[in-house]
Amino acid sequence: MKRSRDREASELFAALYPRLAGWCRRLVDDDGTAHEIASESFTRLWARWTAVDEPRGFLYVTAANLVRDHWRKLERERRAVRRATTEAAVRPPQEDDPSVRLLVQSLPERLRVPILLHYYADMPIREVAVLTGRKEGTVKADLHAARELLRVHLRRSLDPTR
Numbered sequence: 001m002k003r004s005r006d007r008e009a010s011e012l013f014a015a016l017y018p019r020l021a022g023w024c025r026r027l028v029d030d031d032g033t034a035h036e037i038a039s040e041s042f043t044r045l046w047a048r049w050t051a052v053d054e055p056r057g058f059l060y061v062t063a064a065n066l067v068r069d070h071w072r073k074l075e076r077e078r079r080a081v082r083r084a085t086t087e088a089a090v091r092p093p094q095e096d097d098p099s100v101r102l103l104v105q106s107l108p109e110r111l112r113v114p115i116l117l118h119y120y121a122d123m124p125i126r127e128v129a130v131l132t133g134r135k136e137g138t139v140k141a142d143l144h145a146a147r148e149l150l151r152v153h154l155r156r157s158l159d160p161t162r
Helices: 002-028 031-045 055-083 100-106 109-120 126-133 136-158
Strands: none
Touching: 002 031, 002 055, 002 136, 031 055, 055 109, 055 126, 100 109, 100 136, 109 126, 109 136, 126 136
């Protein structure tokens, strides 16, 4: 029993880890952090192995949450640096920064998670709906709303007269 479970976990790791780590890398822009997040996602899966019905979805949702935590930590560090120094060179990114990653990070969680799963993890809408516990129509509406918000922010950042 344990041998079978270990083999199954090893096969899952070999099949999914490279893609999960690559997905995390695109989100956090750092190899080391991406591998830490992917590894932690697998560690959390392993701790709940017998209770998880959909390991791939569990891994991506866990990784998305860890990425969000990482982004929050970076923002706290940026704020601390701003408070500690008055140098202009340490200025934080402006609200209208056109970085898509920062814009996605600023979305409400209800919109951010479907964007991360659908566009960054290449999951079909049906799978995103199952993982988030929402209807497919709701996921489509959330994706549309998120795209509209991102479009408005990008236009505003590229043309400040709007």
